[in-house]
Amino acid sequence: MSARQHPPLKSITTTLDGPHAAPQPVDTTVVGEPKGVAEGVPIAVRPDPHRDDGRRPVAWLHITAPPSWSVTPSARSWCTCGYERHAIGRAAVLQLIAAHGEHRTSCPLLNPASEGRAAA
Template identity: 50%
Template sequence: MNTPRRPHLKSIPSTTDQPRPAEPGPASDSRRAPRNVGRKAVPSALRSDQQQGDGRYPVAWLHITAPPDWRAVPTATSKCLCGRDRSAVGRRRVLALIADHEAHKTACPLRTPQEGATAA
């Protein structure tokens, strides 16, 4: 029987017992700074705020969680920068907290001008 002979696809380099010295890399152009390979540019976190608003900012937050299932229990929290922090669980209590949050808009010391501040 004759077995088919395969041609050599690749030549195997000869190995030596002695280590070879490292070869220097390509000469760099001294006018350029070395490039950081693999790094991407990241915007600095210290940039000035580029948003030009009208001076308004949020003071109070109302967060309501009402799952789509009518059997689930809704929850709500009402927070304000003046220190007000209230929460409610259940339909009736959430509805009452929503009404209380709306009423707090007129009574909040951060939203209504103080009597002494306008007199000065």
């Protein structure tokens, strides 16, 4: 390749006429311990830190009580056994909260021993 000549000016340098190849990196072998898998991946299998203990939600109580006294509160209580109740108004919501607590002590899904006693 030949270099193209420019008039002798202070800021212009000579350039090549065609493209040139970029310098390539040199392949070197790394000396060390061979890796079994990608770096950062554990080789040994660890136990699952989030094991399932078998507990599941069974009974729920949802209360909507706005901060304003002019708005009527409401509540809903339900269970996977089929128990479901709704209440609207302060007095009815308080009664539903008490009924929800009573259901939790007598629910056959939460207390399997109480089902056997009822049959006996």
